[in-house]
Amino acid sequence: MSRFRTPRISDAVIRRLVLYMRILDDIEDKDEEMAISSYELGELAGVRAAQVRKDLAWFGEFGKQGVGYKIGFLRMQLHDILHFHRPVSVAIVGLGHLGMALARYNMDRYNEEEKYYLKVSALFDKDPRKIGLFLCGIKILHVDEIQTIVKEKDIEMRVITVPRQGAQEVAYMLLDAGVKNILNFAPTTISVPDDVKLHNADISLELQHLAYYLGRDKATP
Amino acid sequence: MSRFRTPRISDAVIRRLVLYMRILDDIEDKDEEMAISSYELGELAGVRAAQVRKDLAWFGEFGKQGVGYKIGFLRMQLHDILHFHRPVSVAIVGLGHLGMALARYNMDRYNEEEKYYLKVSALFDKDPRKIGLFLCGIKILHVDEIQTIVKEKDIEMRVITVPRQGAQEVAYMLLDAGVKNILNFAPTTISVPDDVKLHNADISLELQHLAYYLGRDKATP
DNA sequence: TAGATTGTTAATCGATTAACAATC
């Protein structure tokens, strides 16, 4: 029943839920009362209908037999499950191109809406030329201020987008600030204590692993 | 035996192979003749020794019992398997922050080495203010030139890093140029014919799915 | 009611891990 009793939901499930959420968010001219079937939603997300139902079933019963899922209701439930029902403060450390890309994307999409979603509310860098600049109304601060600001602004998520060489150092600073959740985009391995949840998202790996499939490129007619 | 006879290697395996490759590339002061065991390599990559051996076994026998894998040899084999033994030309379409980040990262890491790896060799954008600018020696061209340039420079990989709204349009242009392999970083679904291999890498999804784990953040002691 | 679609169970498929004989 309650999603707090569930055993251990796999990361793959969570990623698909985010996808479903965004698809529902992005439906244009939507009537929130209208129903969508697992088949239709699966079509939009690129997965099977059975998988959509299974994924949702981990968290409750959101549909009606013979009808489907009411868009507005399912949307709300997904926001709830994924903690998108209240503002979550995000700090981004390292404002190179990648940091900028992440900051801008999330700010454009979410900061302007009053209601919920991710709020990028602190930006840090080391480069004196960047410190003091404003990005969508948020001032870039020196990394030394991480500790103070993280507590002051009650930052809940931290994203590392610094060059490889600096990643571990920044990680230590975040750990000192008591952070237990880190998303690392730097293309390197960083080490953290066992009780800290570290997610790695290496975008250069995305590009590199594709090279493997090149052979097939011209071969396939 | 030969890697061309293998059934269907899963994407997860390929991603780990890239990781192994980069780990071997990045070992400092390495003696290429020195051996590394599956246990050690697994440690560095964050996977079990058995998995390392299984992953490699898909492509051949690269180690010696009682010894391990010679670093230089395994490195070479991995480069070979992953098509990193010759330059692969990459085009990046859309030079916002994300496109810049990808371009810079790969150029810094790979373009300077003469030998192999990914070569970012064409950049495209639509913004007149960007066209004509140089990035690491490569001139930014107008997207209308995609078709000509892709053929001229024999581009093998194409990366889309444009805003959501433009993604599908760019995809069509690439398809017209005969491209069969697309990596899409735009946070949206684009549709392609069945014979085109489309990889999606949505970095904002990385950030968003993390929100789910927030509950655990403060709870875990 | 008849048709549609859910939630759920069981079957299938695939990926990871453990174990071990082979062998350097």
Add this chain to the structure above:
DNA sequence: TAGATTGTTAATCGATTAACAATC
């Protein structure tokens, strides 16, 4: 040789899919 570590098989684990009774 003895110790170490591979390549590979078999066991385990988990995730996806198919199927269907329940029911709107």
